[in-house]
Amino acid sequence: MLSRRDFIKRCRDISVAVFGAEIFAADIAEGFMKIAASKRPQIAFVQGQSCTGCTVSMTYGNETDFIDFVTRLVRVQVHPNLSFSQGHGYMQLLDSVTSAGGHVLVLEGSIPARMKKACLLGEEPLYNALKKHLEKASAVVACGTCACSGGIPASGRNETGSIDIAQYMRQVGINKPLIKIPGCPIQPDRLMGTVAYIVATGRLPEMKNNIPVKYFGDLIHNNCHRFQYFSQDIYLKDFNTDKHSCLLKKGCRGTITKSDCPTRRWNGGVNVCVESNTPCVGCVNEKWPFKENIYYESRNIEDLPWNDFKKNVLGRGGK
Ligand code: SF4
Numbered sequence: 328m329l330s331r332r333d334f335i336k337r338c339r340d341i342s343v344a345v346f347g348a349e350i351f352a353a354d355i356a357e358g359f360m361k362i363a364a365s366k367r368p369q370i371a372f373v374q375g376q377s378c379t380g381c382t383v384s385m386t387y388g389n390e391t392d393f394i395d396f397v398t399r400l401v402r403v404q405v406h407p408n409l410s411f412s413q414g415h416g417y418m419q420l421l422d423s424v425t426s427a428g429g430h431v432l433v434l435e436g437s438i439p440a441r442m443k444k445a446c447l448l449g450e451e452p453l454y455n456a457l458k459k460h461l462e463k464a465s466a467v468v469a470c471g472t473c474a475c476s477g478g479i480p481a482s483g484r485n486e487t488g489s490i491d492i493a494q495y496m497r498q499v500g501i502n503k504p505l506i507k508i509p510g511c512p513i514q515p516d517r518l519m520g521t522v523a524y525i526v527a528t529g530r531l532p533e534m535k536n537n538i539p540v541k542y543f544g545d546l547i548h549n550n551c552h553r554f555q556y557f558s559q560d561i562y563l564k565d566f567n568t569d570k571h572s573c574l575l576k577k578g579c580r581g582t583i584t585k586s587d588c589p590t591r592r593w594n595g596g597v598n599v600c601v602e603s604n605t606p607c608v609g610c611v612n613e614k615w616p617f618k619e620n621i622y623y624e625s626r627n628i629e630d631l632p633w634n635d636f637k638k639n640v641l642g643r644g645g646k
């Protein structure tokens with residue numbers, strides 16, 4: 328049983344994760360108490376073309392422990408990796424939850440629309456099987472960049488004809504509230520915070536193009552601790568020796584990617600890509616992975632004028 332102290336702490340954590348402050352903890356606690364008095368919403372996870380990295384990332388939750396979250400605060404009725412039931416048991420559970428309706432369906436991964444057998448759900452191609460699980464959902468959450476915009480499976484020549492959940496819903500004629508939480512992998516606070524917000528308030532968070540503004544409202548560049556070097560035109564030349572410089576000319580995509588990564592950070596606030604001397608690859612950007620992997624071929628962008636740089640990095644491989 329969750330003690331009262333732990334419960335309040337969870338609500339505070341969620342408030343910080345969602346709003347960046349504790350002030351909504353009481354509202355969230357009230358929302359959860361209402362839910363506890365009624366029926367908790369059911370969350371059904373389905374995986375498409377994915378590496379399972381988003382699920383792995385979620386189990387390393389920062390502010391909110393994912394296992395606690397799924398078992399106590401919301402009810403993840405069915406998850407292909409975390410549910411006790413596997414194989415046929417998972418499929419039966421999925422069928423029973425989604426046929427009852429009112430659930431929140433969370434999709435991790437993309438959907439092959441051309442080479443349909445590239446991804447199966449049970450014994451059926453995901454493309455054919457997914458529609459019935461969406462039909463009675465109250466909301467759909469795209470978990471990670473593959474579900475949001477195709478991600479890695481849709482990059483390059485896109486051999487399987489991979490599509491994202493919004494494209495899929497259009498193709499099969501389903502119209503549901505959709506929340507996209509991009510990231511490769513997903514940052515756990517963003518998924519748990521968003522789901523907790525929906526569960527506690529019964530409302531969708533403020534969004535732009537289906538993406539919560541709270542997490543993805545501002546350019547990484549604007550809050551980057553290396554901005555001071557960018558503003559002085561001090562750019563990194565050697566990864567081994569140079570730590571006090573901007574990574575732009577090594578292909579950093581912080582200038583074209585909106586996310587709160589520099590302030591939210593990762594792994595319990597330990598670090599974030601740019602701070603560990605790694606250019607932001609723009610993993611939350613809907614165009615990611617980009618057309619040219621210029622962060623591996625840094626000489627391609629050395630000394631590019633600013634406008635050419637922006638033009639050069641926009642566009643995704645094969646598209
Ligand atoms: S390292 Fe990247 S995000 Fe940071 S200031 Fe330079 S270009 Fe911008």
Ligand code: SF4
Pocket residue numbers: 511547584586588599600601606607608609610611612
């Ligand atoms: S800093 Fe860039 S690459 Fe790193 S997690 Fe954030 S968006 Fe992705």
